[in-house]
Amino acid sequence: MVTPPEQNANLPDAKIVSVGQLCPLRPVNHVYMTVDSAAFALALDALDHDGIASVSRLLPRVLSVCTRIQAKGMDLAPAFDLTALFQDLLNGFM
Numbered sequence: 001m002v003t004p005p006e007q008n009a010n011l012p013d014a015k016i017v018s019v020g021q022l023c024p025l026r027p028v029n030h031v032y033m034t035v036d037s038a039a040f041a042l043a044l045d046a047l048d049h050d051g052i053a054s055v056s057r058l059l060p061r062v063l064s065v066c067t068r069i070q071a072k073g074m075d076l077a078p079a080f081d082l083t084a085l086f087q088d089l090l091n092g093f094m
Contacts, residue, residue, distance in 0.1 A: 017042055017053045023066035031086070035079050040071030 019028045019038045026038060033039045041061070046053035058065060070076050 013052070015052055017046075017055060021055045022058055022062065026066065031082050032079050035070045035074040035076055037065050037068040037071045040074070041065045 019026055019033070019036065019042065022042060023038045026036075028036050028039060041058055042053045042055075045057055049057070
């Protein structure tokens with residue numbers, strides 16, 4: 001999450017779409033975003049529609065998208081490993 005998120009939308013025709021708009025209360029950080037089902041669905045929707053994702057287009061599949069942790073075919077292990085490495089790195093600085 002970039003705060004304020006509007007700073008991400010400085011490109012022409014950019015639109016702010018968050019995982020939380022599709023799956024409220026879903027905790028997703030930068031590492032897990034790479035394998036998250038909702039983030040993946042939003043990215044694919046954007047790629048299929050000239051770069052602009054739409055939560056409303058995904059609403060018919062919201063239960064299957066939001067109840068799945070990782071996107072189909074994605075492995076959570078690398079995300080767990082990367083998170084552990086980041087934590088070790090942070091612990092080394094503190």
